[in-house]
Amino acid sequence: MLCKINVKKSIQEIVENNNLEILKIDLCNDEESFARFYGEERDVFSCKVYTTLEDLDFEVDPFDMQKEVQGTVYCRDKDTKEPVWIESRGDEGGSWWEVNRVPEFYKGKEG
Secondary structure, eight states: OOOOEEHHHHHHHHHHHTTEEEEEEEEEOHHHHHHHHHTOOOOTTTOOEEOSTGGGOOEEOGGGHHHHOEEEEEEEETTTOOEEEEEEEEEETTEEEEEEEOOGGGTTOOO
């Protein structure tokens, strides 16, 4: 049996391990994601939006992670100050979170 995972702690772990600071949290559950995508009316009881770490202080079963938490956590590298974003990916490769950095070929290019 898989144990439940605290969403807040899982994000904090990724942030610490990658030397990041959180700038903005834009996460929601699948009902809210569906309402946003299709422009549907929101059900206040089933649509959930998470904008702070405290909002994310709950536990989910690994199988429900993709349904319960979708979206992006916007960060920056503490040393380089470069933008980094963490996306919810479900349980791919043993981690729910995918850390994305600006590719090298973009760096130093003039607009």
